[in-house]
Amino acid sequence: MGCSSSQPVGIWDPVASTPGIRKVPSPGSQEAATAVDITTRSFCGTAQCEPELLLDWALGDELRNAWEHPDRHKHVGWSMKVAIGAALRSGKRRTVFLADIDGEPGAACTVRYLPGKLNTGTELWKYFKEMCFRTGFPEFDTKNGMDRRMQAAEDAINLAHQKHAPGSHINVQLMAVAPEHQGKKLCSKLLRAVCKVADEHKLPTYLETSGLRNVAVYETFGFMQVERVMISDPKDKEAKTYDDFYAMLRPSA
Numbered sequence: 001m002g003c004s005s006s007q008p009v010g011i012w013d014p015v016a017s018t019p020g021i022r023k024v025p026s027p028g029s030q031e032a033a034t035a036v037d038i039t040t041r042s043f044c045g046t047a048q049c050e051p052e053l054l055l056d057w058a059l060g061d062e063l064r065n066a067w068e069h070p071d072r073h074k075h076v077g078w079s080m081k082v083a084i085g086a087a088l089r090s091g092k093r094r095t096v097f098l099a100d101i102d103g104e105p106g107a108a109c110t111v112r113y114l115p116g117k118l119n120t121g122t123e124l125w126k127y128f129k130e131m132c133f134r135t136g137f138p139e140f141d142t143k144n145g146m147d148r149r150m151q152a153a154e155d156a157i158n159l160a161h162q163k164h165a166p167g168s169h170i171n172v173q174l175m176a177v178a179p180e181h182q183g184k185k186l187c188s189k190l191l192r193a194v195c196k197v198a199d200e201h202k203l204p205t206y207l208e209t210s211g212l213r214n215v216a217v218y219e220t221f222g223f224m225q226v227e228r229v230m231i232s233d234p235k236d237k238e239a240k241t242y243d244d245f246y247a248m249l250r251p252s253a
Contacts, residue, residue, distance in 0.1 A: 011113050011201065012095050015193040022105075024096040027088035035096050035108040036084050040077040042176035049179040053210035054231065055079070057242040058149040060141070074139070075146070081135045083174060084110055086126040097193075099186040106181035109190040110174035113203075118161045118171075149233055153242075156231045157208055160247040164226045165206040170198045172207040191221050199253035206249050215246050223248040 016023040024031040045051025046067050055076060056064060063072045087094040093113045098105040131137050140147040165171065172194060177186050198205045207223065209215060215225055227247040233239040 011197060012092070012097075012111070014197050014200065015097055015111075015190075018189070018193045020100050020189060021193055022098050022100065024088060024098060027085050031098060031105070032084065032088060032096070034105050035098060035110075036077065036080050038098075038105065038108040038178045039080045039084065039110075039174055039176040040073060041178055042182075043080065044073055044076050046179045049182055050211070050213075054153055054242055054245050057231070057240075058146065058153045060144045060146050060149065062141075062144055071141075078135060078138055079150075080174070082127050082130050084108075085134055086123075086130045087112065087173065089130070090126060097190060099190050101181055101184055101186060105178075106184065107177040107186035107190060108174070109172065109176075109194065111194055112171040112173055113168075114165070114171055115168050117166045118158060120158050120162070123158070145233055145236055145239070148235055149231075152231055152234055156229050156245070160208060160227055160229050161206065164247050164249050165204065168203060170194065170203050170205045172205065175207070187217070188221075191218075195221055195250065198250070202252045204249055204252045206247070208245065208247050210245050212244070212246075215248065218248050218250075221250065223250040 012023065015021060022031070024035055026032065043052040043055055044067070045056065059072060059075060063069055066072055084096055087096055087110050095111060097109045097111070099107040099109070138147075140150055161171070172191070175187060175190065195205060205223070207218065208229075209218060219225075225246050226249045228243065229245040229247060230241055230243045231245060232241040
């Protein structure tokens with residue numbers, strides 16, 4: 001299921017050379033800050049643009065549909081800073097791309113080449129270092145169970161990833177389009193470039209997404225739904241279970 005454990009040389013070069021796509025050069029760059037901003041605003045959503053639904057569930061009823069609430073952006077933004085910062089400090093196997101529209105960035109994609117099964121211990125260590133030295137630790141609201149739901153979501157994501165992508169593969173970790181640029185095919189531009197790399201190296205590509213609308217988009221690129229994941233609050237049995245989350249795999253060409 002894919003190539004050997006050695007990293008393909010220059011694996012991301014074809015993406016970076018695609019017209020309208022640029023690679024974020026470093027974690028301290030303006031491009032990195034732009035990637036965090038785009039991903040945060042995309043995942044937060046607006047009254048007109050759907051949020052990332054699993055994250056919306058994890059934030060809890062108090063922040064659901066509270067589009068301009070500062071805590072909504074604070075919590076989502078912290079998560080995106082940790083994920084994007086860790087990716088950019090992890091060597092050549094991981095990186096972040098921006099897709100431009102009219103010369104300005106409108107979408108961001110965080111990708112990982114993993115030579116084997118996702119190692120949750122390694123990931124936790126990367127995030128821990130990012131929190132210790134750069135972002136600080138989260139201020140999730142423990143009274144409404146946000147901390148539990150965030151952890152439950154993370155655990156479910158990691159379990160599905162390990163189950164369905166046990167060999168060498170490419171992982172689309174975060175795909176985000178700024179609300180004002182949705183519907184302009186920026187996601188398609190990024191995904192097409194990443195899938196081309198996967199095909200050149202005969203690697204499967206794995207991702208998770210929320211909502212059947214997104215599932216349909218990824219299916220047009222050859223991704224198949226391999227599991228519908230159910231996530232619940234581990235301590236609040238009366239809380240609504242989130243069941244609109246999907247693991248998707250695109251076989252190697």
